[in-house]
Amino acid sequence: xxxxxxxxxxxxxxxxxxxxxxxxxxxxxxxxxxxxxxxxxxxxxxxxxxxxxxxxxxxxxxxxxxxxxxxxxxxxxxxxxxxxxxxxxxxxxxxxxxxxxxxxxxxxxxxxxxxxxxxxxxxxxxxxxxxxxxxxxxxxxxxxxxxxxxxxxxxxxxxxxxxxxxxxxxxxxxxxxxxxxxxxxxxxxxxxxxxxxxxxxxxxxxxxxxxxxxxxxxxxxxxxxxxxxxxxxxxxxxxxxxxxxxxxxxxxxxxxxxxxxxxxxxxxxxxxxxxxxxxxxxxxxxxxxxxxxxxxxxxxxxxxxxxxxxxxxxxxxxxxxxxxxxxxxxxxxxxxxxxxxxxxxxxxxxxxxxxxxxxxxxxxxxxxxxxxxxxxxxxxxxxxx
Numbered sequence: 304x305x306x307x308x309x310x311x312x313x314x315x316x317x318x319x320x321x322x323x324x325x326x327x328x329x330x331x332x333x334x335x336x337x338x339x340x341x342x343x344x345x346x347x348x349x350x351x352x353x354x355x356x357x358x359x360x361x362x363x364x365x366x367x368x369x370x371x372x373x374x375x376x377x378x379x380x381x382x383x384x385x386x387x388x389x390x391x392x393x394x395x396x397x398x399x400x401x402x403x404x405x406x407x408x409x410x411x412x413x414x415x416x417x418x419x420x421x422x423x424x425x426x427x428x429x430x431x432x433x434x435x436x437x438x439x440x441x442x443x444x445x446x447x448x449x450x451x452x453x454x455x456x457x458x459x460x461x462x463x464x465x466x467x468x469x470x471x472x473x474x475x476x477x478x479x480x481x482x483x484x485x486x487x488x489x490x491x492x493x494x495x496x497x498x499x500x501x502x503x504x505x506x507x508x509x510x511x512x513x514x515x516x517x518x519x520x521x522x523x524x525x526x527x528x529x530x531x532x533x534x535x536x537x538x539x540x541x542x543x544x545x546x547x548x549x550x551x552x553x554x555x556x557x558x559x560x561x562x563x564x565x566x567x568x569x570x571x572x573x574x575x576x577x578x579x580x581x582x583x584x585x586x587x588x589x590x591x592x593x594x595x596x597x598x599x600x601x602x603x604x605x606x607x608x609x610x611x612x613x614x615x616x617x618x619x620x621x622x623x624x625x626x627x628x629x630x631x632x633x634x635x636x637x638x639x640x641x642x643x644x645x646x647x648x649x650x651x652x653x654x655x656x657x658x659x660x661x662x663x664x665x666x667x668x669x670x671x672x673x674x675x676x677x678x679x680x681x682x683x684x685x686x687x688x
Contacts, residue, residue, distance in 0.1 A: 356621050357423060357460065358647050359391035360639045361543070361632040362398065367598065371664050372637040388416040390656055391643060393460060395543075395630045396426035400465065403429050403445045409452035416458075423460035424453055425493075425541075425628055432483060433466050443486065450490055460628060461539050462487065463518065465495040468528065468553075472500035477509070484513035493518050493541040493628075499527045510536040518543055519620060521613065523552040533616035540624030542617055544642065546603030546633035554595045602635040605642045607649075614649050641665050 363383045369375040373383060387394060396412070398404065404412075404426075416422045429446045431438045453459035464483060470476055484492060494510060495518035496502075510517055516539040519532045523545075621627045629646060631639030641661065648655045648671035657672045669676070 354621060354625065354627075355392075355421070356617070356627045356629070356650065357391075357393035357421075358629040358643050358650075359393040359395070359631075360387070360643055361395040361630050361634055363387055363394055364398070365634055367635060368637050368640075370660075372640050372658060372660060374660055382415055384412065384415040385418065386658070387640075388419040388422050390658060391647075392419065392421045393423055393425060393628055393630070395463065395628075395632075396424055397632075399446075399449065400427040400430050404449040406448045406452035409449040410456070413453065413456045413458050422458070424458055425461040425463060425630065426450065426453065426459065427463045427465055428487070430465075432486075433464060433470070436479065447487075454490070460491065460626065461493045461516065461541060462490040463493050463495060463541070463543075464515075465518075466497065468497040470496070471498050472503060472506065477505075481509060481513075484509070484515050488513055491537075491539055492516065493537075493539055495520060495541075495543065496529055497522065499529045502529060502532075507534065507536050514538070516541050516624075519616065521545060521547070523547050523549040525549065525552065531612070531616065533619040535620055535623035538625040540620035540627035542613070542620060542627070542629040544605065544613065544629075544631050544633060544639070546601050546605070546638075547609075548600055548603050551595050551599040551602075554599075598635045601633045602638070603633045604638040605633070605645075607645065610642065610645060610649065614646065617646070617650065637661060637664070641668060644668060645671060 365372075368383075369377075373386070374381065384394065394416075396404065412424060416424075426449070429438075429442065431442050432446070450459060450462060464487075466480075480494070484494075492513070493516035496506075497520070507517065514537045516537040517532075517534045518541045519534060520529060520542075521531055521544045522528055524530050617627065617629055629643070631643045631646075633639045633642065640658070644655065644657055644661075645668075654671050654673035656674050657668045659674075659677050661668055662672075662676060
């Protein structure tokens with residue numbers, strides 16, 4: 304058979320064993336060995352020391368990533384954050400939106416990405432402060448614990464304050480925002496609005512007053528939804544890509560449920576289990592009769608043509624900020640991981656390291672891959688005559 308994986312024109316009689324047919328230990332060895340060193344010119348990073356740009360996915364604990372982003376079953380010793388940190392310089396901690404992580408969990412997160420010295424986490428503020436006006440002092444103390452631990456370790460890049468679409472720019476809501484910015488001013492804050500009423504000079508002035516960043520988002524632009532932008536109001540530039548599922552963005556969620564902790568104590572994103580807390584459903588009144596799995600909102604793969612305008616915006620944001628974060632939240636089936644890798648490659652103008660596991664479901668990544676395919680050849684056969 305023709306050897307298409309190693310050299311052009313090589314004729315060899317070999318038996319090629321696909322990655323999924325190998326033992327877990329063999330898979331782990333291949334996954335690690337095919338990643339170029341981080342100091343190479345083709346690392347999966349767009350950061351530099353003078354004006355760092357960090358690109359990465361939102362979250363890492365998704366069941367639907369098994370066998371796509373991560374090997375299935377996972378080899379012994381395989382750790383998702385450590386694995387992703389080989390390719391990305393940031394991950395947004397999404398689970399903290401549903402419940403804060405503890406100081407001990409934060410220390411665990413830091414240890415797991417220690418091999419990448421450029422790595423910084425961003426983390427979402429607990430929804431109790433953005434979706435519920437009744438947050439208490441005890442709630443604040445709980446939310447601060449994990450952030451403080453990340454800050455002490457020098458690994459907190461930003462805290463994302465995400466408001467729902469129903470949070471419009473009214474006098475009471477402006478007052479609530481100002482109080483929240485004051486309350487958490489010790490952290491590098493970034494605010495994400497979904498409603499276009501916040502696209503106003505007074506909003507940007509308030510953010511600048513508290514040195515809070517503005518989150519530039521890509522979302523389905525329906526009605527008064529906030530449109531794409533390239534705005535910077537602090538030293539931190541921030542971009543989030545949610546996907547463009549116009550048909551599901553405002554649909555209600557099927558079987559809402561609170562998040563559950565794994566055996567290791569880390570919270571899993573409820574979107575991964577087709578569920579989100581009931582409180583969030585109140586902020587998506589449109590199409591309330593249509594119940595969908597939560598992941599469908601994020602089941603979207605951007606085309607390269609759709610990413611190109613965001614490349615220009617990211618470059619614009621980076622030119623205005625001291626450090627910039629780009630987070631891909633279209634997480635279902637690893638699509639955000641794919642788009643994050645594409646953005647890194649485009650912005651670097653070079654081929655980059657890609658997770659070996661992603662090659663089969665997303666062959667388009669071969670176009671930007673610096674590492675050759677790891678298709679081991681076992682039991683060589685004699686050449687045919």
